[in-house]
Amino acid sequence: MDKPTIGHDSLKNLTKLFTRFGWNTKLSELSEEQILATILIMQFSKRLEEDEQYTEDKLNKLLLEYVSNYHDKSKPINEDYIPF
Secondary structure (H helix, E strand, O other): OOOOOOOOEHHHHHHHHHHHHOOOOOHHHOOHHHHHHHHHHHHOOEOHHHOOOOOHHHHHHHHHHHHHOOOOOOOOOOOOOOOO
């Protein structure tokens, strides 16, 4: 079975990891250790924005959609503002 590799593409590493866990495994069924391993592997994978197939605008839109239900395309993104 192919294992995730530090420094490799983040989406490929996630695919390899979920293959190990089992694609039918629910998030609620993962152990604390498996969730921690997922976070660590993603942190040490190649950054998504370094992948040529994803533009910064596309990634920002996706992030905002899932994090804050943001749908207003007319507002600029303030990258210096951190809400926490």
